[in-house]
Amino acid sequence: MARFMSVLNQVHKAELSGFDDLHAYSVNRPEEFWSAVWDFCNVKAQTRGDIVLKDADKIPGAAFFPDARLNFAENLLVKADDTVAMVFRGEDKVSRTVTWRELNETVSRIQQAMQAQGVRAGDRVCAVMPNMPETMMAFLAAASLGAVWSSCSPDFGERGILDRFGQIEPRILITCDGYHYNGKTFGISDKIEAVLAELPSVQQVVVVDYTGTADAAAAKLDRAVTLKDYQAPYQVRDPHFEQLPFGHPLYILFSSGTTGVPKCIVHQAGGVLLKHLTELQLHNDVKPDDKLFYFTTCGWMMWNWLTTGLACGCTLLLYDGSPFYPDEKAMFDFADNEGMTIFGTSAKYIDAVKKTGWRPCETHDLSTIHTMLSTGSPLAPESFDFVYDSIKPDIHLASMSGGTDLCGCFVGGNPLDPVWRGEIQGKQVGVDMDVFDEDGRPMPAGKGELVCTNAFPSMPIMFWNDPGGEKYHNAYFARFDNIWCHGDFAEWTPHGGMVIHGRSDATLNPGGVRIGTAEIYAQVEQIPEVIEALAIGQDWDSDVRIVLFVRLADGVSLDEDLEKRIRQQIRTGASPRHVPARIVAVADIPRTKSGKITELAVRDVVHGREVKNVEALANPQALALFEDLPQLQQ
Secondary structure, X not given: OHHHHHHHHHHHOOOOOOHHHHHHHHHHOHHHHHHHHHHHOOOOOOEOOOOOEEOOOOOOXXXXXXXXXXXXXXXXXXXXXXXXXXXXXXXXXXXEEEEHHHHHHHHHHHHHHHHHOOOOOOOEEEEEOOOOHHHHHHHHHHHHOOOEEEEEOOOOOHHHHHHHHHHHOOOEEEEEOEEEEOOEEEEOHHHHHHHHOOOOOOOEEEEEOOOOOHHHHHHHOOOEEEHHHHHOOOOOOOOXXXXXXXOOEEEEEEOOOOOOOOOEEEEEHHHHHHHHHHHHHHHOOOOOOOEEEEOOOOOOHHHHHHHHHHHHOOEEEEEEOOOOOOOOOHHHHHHHHHOOOEEEEEHHHHHHHHHHOOOHHHOOOOOOOOEEEEEOOXXXXXXXXXXXXXXXXXXXXXXXXXXXXXXXXXXXXXXXXXXXXXXXXXXXXXXXXXXXXXOOOEOOOOOEEEEEOOOOOOOOOEEOOOOOOHHHHHHHOOOOOOOEEEEEEEEEOOOOOEEEEEEHHHOEOHHHOOEOHHHHHHHHOOOOOEEEEEEEEEEEOXXXXXXXXXXXXXXXOOOHHHHHXXXXXXXXXXXXXXXXOEEEEOXXXXXXXXXOEOHHHHHHHHOOOOOOOHHHEOOHHHHHHHOOOHHHXX
């Protein structure tokens, strides 16, 4: 980041002296900024064109590099030598290393197979895959031809897969034969067979061998061949890279789907590339000698983010399975064994390790790690303490927030400024973030709606099957005219940082006072007997009251003393207004496939409303625990 600022000062006479200057430059002089990012990050393209930003005042409607022609995959295959591109661990079942040469060669063969299949720019290629090297190889082959990629993890249910891929009609389906989780192996060929019966658009199924049963799975499935046989007829050659517009579709990502059939969010190749490069290279200091890890599945946008790490020339560390198998040390063993330098994970994972009482710094070296990334939900102040006290004191802890909607981050860390306990460091370059009140006025202090007031490259192109753009408009722009309203409840801190208080559509509103659920969780999760919590607003007596559900440690019951301690912790740590009217113990809490608790689905169940898409949940059976609870009838 400092080197990039030096370039801007020399070439553009920018006179930047710190991050605040850089951010202001990035949003006030976007043409110069994004042009400089292109050069600094060595974007490969057939042509860039003369126009950097067209219709900059239109959100949406702005177009970045409208005359450029490039290929996303070409910008990721930056090496072809015998150094290591990817290291893969599938729990204790699979351990593999892939060189850049092997990566290029496999991409070349898969690409030729897809070409022979007739795959062209705009065709959809979908995957039901773990986070393993073959997933990235298949994606790069598809992207090299201009095909549009979409993926989900193999633990998705049949309906969950169909609700996503059924909308976008893939031509090719990549699937594994099964997967490993928590020491057990699960086959998925029966599920894929049922999916194919309702996906007539699929011309070819390619089965990747992960559990040793690919041949049997391919023999069972209609239109199927193993990946080994799929690429076997083709000789290695330099991959071909179709040169396409900057705004050509690259990914289709999906909303969580807890309030209906998932929305299909279409992302553009050039925009995702530039946005990710600023986040990886500038905000997270990723260099060619780094070993970048993010614990993610292929159903979460952090997989797409991690994939772009190849563009930095670094080594990607991929992991599939339970992060707690065989025990809580698994990810830290991986870090030490491979010399991990950037450790990416979720706030929930950090909290879960903290609750074990184990201190990784006492059993592991961790000397190579310089950055720890956290996203998925707000990182509690106590988790900041845990990272610096029990993992590593001299680390850059970067809490990030953004999402599927932009396939990137709005706010996060930067390596030039201090990290403050409980705070996201601030804005990301190129996005002009603010907090608005109900009437669309900026709020220098206090809690309000997180908004973006400028155009940025990774804005979605559109939603699939939304010809008039109404769903797209309503998702982000219906609240404030020409302003992206993200749906997060946020506030600025005195340090210029930010605290995210949860989703604004799940925000509690007792007595007309808006309360973010994360504020309650931050207090409740300090109580050792509470493993996890979920809060909703229940309509009651012409108002809304807060109901707190808690999942307790084994052998713990919700007695009067524990209830009293929970309420006192919330009262003193947050405010009396945050104290729930009811506290209810439940055996499980429903969450999405990416591990986020789903407050909206629980709220619907409590109010007797239909949950429209339970297939979006990792544990839909948990919803039954919230039906007709006697504690909520009084």
